[in-house]
Amino acid sequence: MKKLIANLSTREKRYACIENGRITKLEIEPPKSAGSVGNIYLGKVTKVLPGMEAAFIDYGEKKSGFLYRDELPSYQEAKRKGTQKSSISQYIREGEKLLVQVTRDEAGTKGAKLTGLIELSSNHVVYIHGIDYVGVSKKFKSSESQNQWRSMVLTHKKADEGLIIRTAMEEMSEAVFLKQLETQRENYAQLLKKATSLKKPTLVSRRDSFFESILTEMSQAPSGELYVDDFTCFQELKKWQQDHGSGWEIFYEAGPVNIFSHLGIESEAEQALKKFVWLKNGSYLIFEETEAFTVVDVNTGKFTGKAEKEQTLFETNMQAAKEIAHQLRLRNIGGIILIDFINMKQVQHHHAIVEMLKTETKQDEMRVQLLGFTELGIFQLTRKRTSASLSEKLTMACPMCLGTGKVDSAETVAFRLERELMEHRKRDEEAVLIETNEAVSTILFGEQDAYKPVLEEMLHKEIVVMIVKGHDHRYEIKRFGTKAELMKVRENLLT
Template sequence: MKKMIANLASREKRVAVLENEVLRQLVITPDHHRSTVGNIYLGKVTKVLPGMDAAFIDYGAEKNGFLHRDELPSFQLTKNVEGKAAIGQFVRQGEKLLVQVSRDETGTKGAKLTGLIEFSTESLVYIHGIDYVGVSKKFKNEHLQMQWRETALQNKNPDEGLIVRTSMENESEAVFLERLTSLREQYQGLERKAASLKAPALLLARDTFLEMIMNEMSRTAVGQLVVDDSAACRALSKWVEENEKGWEISQAPGPQNIFSEANMEAQVEKLSKKIVWLDNGGYLIFEETEAFTVIDVNSGKFTGKVAKEATLFAVNQAAAKEIARQVRLRNISGIILIDFINMAQSRHEQEIIDIVKKETAKDEKRVQVIGFTELGILQVTRKRTSPSLSELMTVPCPVCSGSGKIESPETVAFRLERELLEHRKTDDEAVWVEASKAVADVLLGEKESYRQTLEELIGKRVFLSFIPGSMNAYSIKRFGSMKEISGAIE
């Protein structure tokens, strides 16, 4: 049975999705990092890039958004959309455009934008700026599927795209027209609002958090939702009633942390760790970079009771299932490289691919399993629409800048020595150096055995003071006479 726990009372919003009491999805949105996906803005073209068939758009965020030519209504509605026409024919610098965020900004990359503005309901999706009709492939009645396609084609305008969803299958044409009119009026309202504003401006902000909860509930007929916010509880209860869902919604009593009450906090904390242990004693190591994510599979404590190949295959099977779960929980996207333990039999590799495909099919984001490389690395891609959990919950280390490593005391001390040697021909009598204890120990040698040699080399007396902390660093404070330096230190 599916269960959701929604911690919405504080500024940081959190939702945990459990299936049969196992955590399957976790969404965390800090107050300063709310997703803007789905938000609609009046933007201004700041730069057109012919070489990339794209443009940068100022839509009010810190970084300009990226808009590809194929996402422009002016391109989509031309007769020739084979991709040969230059972007300069469809947009110009300084032009105002309605844009919608399709992917949040991540790392150094700005948000991905589209000019094809989309509004959606559970049964109908309306897209302005493209001539298109789509009908869900999940329709049980093929005749009705064709009928709805014809209905959509007859009632849409040339600059509109419509996607008829599965829940429309048994609805009447009157309901379809009512929802189409409502969505069309929403877009026309945005156009009127945009006409009275200067770019950049926010036109529509979507509550993506509540929408995510509703989307999750729509995937399952029944389930349980516990929420700690009264307004959200009322809104979600109303949605369940209107959509005739079998979800049981309750508001958590009292001031307690509902994540702690459900023993979720410990599981959330584990998602920030690099190592994930498997039930059979094997373990995974996660290394996330801006370019891609590497996952290493290790046998760990698992030795097995059968032949070596069967033992390694058993570890890889457990790893494949857990990796699919962790990727979804951590919201890892982009290129993912998985280094499974080498297997001698090719059929075992295919079985691992099948497991990964089966497990990632449960993911709401599109996942592609490419296959194994010659080196035995499984290549997977996952669509990126928002920052990963680690990007939301952590910042680069101010000491190592996210590399996980810092310069050794020797490296820093020898750099200081070279810098001091550059001043050996000046007339100053002394130099005041501030350095960490570890750097100072290397610079002057054990029990300051190198002090005399260093001072003779640079032709100056060295005065040292210490920088507190464990960071290996130094600063040359000043050069001057013995009296000036000693007086400055005192």
């Protein structure tokens, strides 16, 4: 049975999806990084790029968004008429204003991906303005029912409207569909009206994608349990349950303890940010996310196996394949993913790994494409990215290593300090005050300060050292002056 735990009582919103006693999905939305996917803006074209068939759009945020030619209603209209031309310059120009919607949040140095094909959705119908399209859920019980709905929709839609019929609509009547269609048309008209009254790029309509994602999770299963700690949201969810005749049970948890801790999943949720993931047999995975792609390294770790080497490696890789599929969904890792499985010699073992990944990724709501093994034995796959991963949302680059995972050694810093001191050897002052930690000082001056007199003679100055605590290998040349002055300065700084 599917279970949802929604922690909504604080500013940072969270929910966890639990299946078979394990977290399969974790959504977290800090207040400053609330996703903008689905938000609708008035945008202004700042630059047209014919060579890429795309344009940069100022939509009121810090970074401009990116919009491709195929996402323009004017291009789609020309395509319907068979008069389309290849250059985006035929359909959009600098300074032009248009309604745009975010389809993918900005990530790293990349701006958000935008579309001019505005999508408005409900639990039954998705309405898209600017494209001629009809889609019917593949989860309908029969192809006959799909065809009947497709034919009916075609009789009511306009040429510039795209409509997607969701699974929940299968048992509904044509009258319900027409009512929802008219509501969506009115909503779009209101958006246009609001946009025309605005003078500069800005937000027109904000989508509460976090609350919607909870409803989507509930819509995907006929029944389940939802625990929520915010009473207002509890009431809204109960209303949704009654309006849709849902079989979900909804519980309000008002206890003093954090609902994740109370229901025993806080520690498991925290593991989703760890670099290392241990497998049951003692082997482990290492996740390295970069802006271009994500690398997953498989290691045998403590697992030595009881059979021959090839079988041991195969068993490790099979466990790893299953866990990697789970972790990609849990961590919401998208884009290009490279997996360095432990090298196996037998071809059938490679096929088994691929089949395991196929089976496990079928449970993922995001589109996953398996591209296979390279000549070097690296497995390639892609996972659709619509929002930032958990680590992008919740972590920042270390201010010391700037995200590299490495910092300068004490030796590097000590010899850098020595070179900089040498640059000041012609100054007239009697002494110099430096600040650094114990490790750098030991390297610079040697054991028991044996090299200090030699360095002072080369500098023609005495060196006054202020030792600061910590493992931070850095230094600062504080000031020059007489030894007495600098000793007093050091004393004041240390007290």
